[in-house]
Amino acid sequence: MGAGFSGFVAEGSGGDQTPWKQGLGEMPESCVALVLAHLDPPQICKMALVNRAFRLASSADFVWESKLPENYRSLAQMLLDGSPDQLAKKDIYARLCRPNRFDGGTKELWMDKTSGRICVSISWKALKITGIDDRRYWNHIPTYESRFHTIAYLQQIWWLEVDGSLDLDYFPSGTYSLFFRLQLGRTTGKWLGRRVCNLDQVHGWDIKPVRFQLSTSQGHHTMSQCYLIQQGEWLLYHVGDFSVTSSSSSSNSAATIKFSMMQIDCTHTKGGLCLDSVLILPQ
Structure with missing residues (x-):
């Protein structure tokens, strides 16, 4: 034939x-x-x-x-209106692909449309930050450059410490990387289509490195440090990687990840730093 x-x-x-x-x-x-x-x-x-x-x-x-993450039922219960059994699987997929705010709008979860893997962004408002409510040190600035529409701007401080945590129930099995989204200098607007960044208050970050730490309730721990040098540009500073297994969320106690950034050498002040969020992305 x-x-x-x-x-x-x-x-x-x-x-x-x-x-x-x-x-x-x-x-x-x-x-x-x-x-x-x-x-x-x-x-x-x-x-x-x-x-x-x-x-x-x-x-x-x-x-x-077959395209949904293995923990889609718990995600649907936590983030979407209604039981997962009352929603079509196609609708669950579509709604998880949109940005889903939770925890009072301070955190956002979405699913990559192609891979079906989970991403999370955590606003600075959900973090514990030393001196954050003292306007001598920090200002809260509205901006179009953040998905949460506001950032924390550090004018000057002796002791910098930022801590946060998140339940691992939000993540299906896999390996993830955690980043702090930071910028040295404050964006003040645009001129002829280009960003204008004020660097006047940037100081102290080239004297001692910033230390980043990450740990999970399963005993994983990692630490890294680096000098903050590049100015006038939003950068993702890699804190570390962690893995989630199906057994992580099946234990009786809640599984969590904790993370931090600090520069606590009080021999000098540092300032001019914008803190936007923490990003957790699949590898």
Whole structure:
């Protein structure tokens, strides 16, 4: 049978042979769904445009359940309105891909549309910061450069210490990296389409390094340190990596990750630092 043969031959009652072709529109919805289950989410959405059968098959629960993270039920209960059993799996996937605020709007979780892996951003407002309410040291500045629309700006201080924590229940199994999003200097606006950053108060960060630490309730601990040198640009400072296993959230006690940054050498002051957030991203 030739490779270019595009139909089947059916023999009629009169001995006539007529070609019979089956188009994509005649494929059973269940068969289409089995095929779509092997594609990634962007491909599934594209295939839904082929015809009605593909569109209906692309909404099948089993197609999307395989794309959801293993802890999607707990995520849906914590972040979405309603029980996960009351929501279509496609809707859960779509809603998890959007930024989902929690903990009073100080934290945000979203899912990468292609990989289905979880990302979290934690505002400085959810962190414990030495002297944060004393305006001699810190200012709270609204800005378009933060997903939380505000940053903490350090004018000058002797003792810098920032601590935070998060439950590991938000993360499916995998390896993650944690970063502090910082900038030396304060963005004051734009001029001719370019950012303008005031560096007048930047000082003290090249004398002693900042120490970053990360630990989990499972006993993992890592520490790194670096000098803050580059000015006028938002940078992600890598604190460390940690792993989450399915057993991490199955224990009776809540599993957590703790993290911090500090520069507590009181022989000199430091200032001119913008603190936006902590980012946790999958590797």
